[in-house]
Amino acid sequence: MAVPAHDDRDYDFAKKYDLEINAVIKPFDGEAEVGQAYTEVGELFNSGEFDGMNSKKSQYNIIKYFEENKIGKKTTNYKLKDWGVSRQRYWGAPIPFIHCDDCGLVMEKKENLPVALPEDVEITGEGNPLDNHPTWKHCKCSQCGKDAIRETDTMDTFVESSWYFLRFCASQENWEKEAFSSEQIKYWMGVDHYIGGIEHAVLHLLYARFFTKVFRDLGYLDFDEPFDNLLTQGMVLKDGSKMSKSKGNTVDPDEIIAKYGADTARLFILFAAPPTQELEWNDSGVEGAYKFIKRFFDRSSNIVACESIPIINHAALSKEEKFARKKVYEALVRANEVYNERHTFNTMIAGVMEAMNALNVQENSDVWSEGYWILASIMEPVIPHVSYEISEKYFGLNNLNPQAVLDEVFVEESITLGVSINGKRRTEIEVATDASQEEIISVAKAAASKWLEGMSIVKEIVVPKKLVNIVVKG
Numbered sequence: 001m002a003v004p005a006h007d008d009r010d011y012d013f014a015k016k017y018d019l020e021i022n023a024v025i026k027p028f029d030g031e032a033e034v035g036q037a038y039t040e041v042g043e044l045f046n047s048g049e050f051d052g053m054n055s056k057k058s059q060y061n062i063i064k065y066f067e068e069n070k071i072g073k074k075t076t077n078y079k080l081k082d083w084g085v086s087r088q089r090y091w092g093a094p095i096p097f098i099h100c101d102d103c104g105l106v107m108e109k110k111e112n113l114p115v116a117l118p119e120d121v122e123i124t125g126e127g128n129p130l131d132n133h134p135t136w137k138h139c140k141c142s143q144c145g146k147d148a149i150r151e152t153d154t155m156d157t158f159v160e161s162s163w164y165f166l167r168f169c170a171s172q173e174n175w176e177k178e179a180f181s182s183e184q185i186k187y188w189m190g191v192d193h194y195i196g197g198i199e200h201a202v203l204h205l206l207y208a209r210f211f212t213k214v215f216r217d218l219g220y221l222d223f224d225e226p227f228d229n230l231l232t233q234g235m236v237l238k239d240g241s242k243m244s245k246s247k248g249n250t251v252d253p254d255e256i257i258a259k260y261g262a263d264t265a266r267l268f269i270l271f272a273a274p275p276t277q278e279l280e281w282n283d284s285g286v287e288g289a290y291k292f293i294k295r296f297f298d299r300s301s302n303i304v305a306c307e308s309i310p311i312i313n314h315a316a317l318s319k320e321e322k323f324a325r326k327k328v329y330e331a332l333v334r335a336n337e338v339y340n341e342r343h344t345f346n347t348m349i350a351g352v353m354e355a356m357n358a359l360n361v362q363e364n365s366d367v368w369s370e371g372y373w374i375l376a377s378i379m380e381p382v383i384p385h386v387s388y389e390i391s392e393k394y395f396g397l398n399n400l401n402p403q404a405v406l407d408e409v410f411v412e413e414s415i416t417l418g419v420s421i422n423g424k425r426r427t428e429i430e431v432a433t434d435a436s437q438e439e440i441i442s443v444a445k446a447a448a449s450k451w452l453e454g455m456s457i458v459k460e461i462v463v464p465k466k467l468v469n470i471v472v473k474g
């Protein structure tokens, strides 16, 4: 990099060949290093107009200066090197080449593609199973037709994993002729949400992007990036350590499914932690998830079946009903955010649980049915079996998808204000949000009457949306 004062290898090189070493970065609160490279972020000096700046943060300004003065420009360097893609394994796509004594290395004929793996292979743990197969590798040369030997190496899995998603979109298409231009690929690609382990976050994704760009450059694809979003999920822990077969601390999902059902397993996993974080397996959490589902289902039995979401006159509802609706619609707003962007399913489920508790209203009312309509819709991807059961029974499945969020539900009709006497908080009052100053003072005086007895009022102060202070003297 030719920065001997700030890179250890450059420093050693400069020392060995007796080159000049010009330091330009020093510690924020100290002197420039002597006798070694200073490789940390620090303060620029000997740097003209950039003196005093943070060496990291100034990078943008320095590049801008170079570009403006036409003495350099920003670029990205990839440290990719050629890499053998062949492996001596059975499980991989055969490399379609043929070794001929006369013609050398030749490609298999197009009409013979794809080269299929033999199914009667013997896996002995010794050598390459394809090479050991008695007949598979013997073939005819694609050029001269003489007896020849097929390549027995297969491609490493990272080759296939770099473009398998294209095949997933169009698995029925004739691959050679139509797959790349397939309507299916146009429809499905790019991948909206790619979910995978953190171990794939660098190499696999880099290769997949690389392949996509090559296909694009060849004119096969008309998009540039294969994946729009990446979510790397956390590990599942048991008793504080990673679940693994070798540790013997795995949980068998079949047992949980047999005892509680698949919905419980799904709800527990999604509720226990955001998907990007580690999840500690917890048997009592599983039990809790089961109890919630049971309650959710039991309480659904009083829904009045309806063909469309009930139309409700919000203003005419009781205080409890208004609160219940507010909580249900809050859960819906959060669900829209979580499914579309945040993916913190645990917070969404918490919102649904809160709404269930708030839905403490007449069980066969419209508010109850509307609440269940919305909550069952939200929960359908989480607990699909139970949600489907409720929806099918009461709502008619075609209409489930409450997108509309009602503003009227969120309008606060009343507000709580503190009441202070001579600056000391004594009580609080609830008034309509549009109450006048006179109304507020009169309600406050009534509420604070016992502290006002025998006093003369000097002044009343209303701090909007906060409090009323009454100044008195005895």
Ligand SMILES: [Zn+2]
Residues within 6 Å of the ligand: 100, 101, 102, 103, 104, 141, 142, 143, 144, 145, 146, 148
């Ligand atoms: Zn040949």
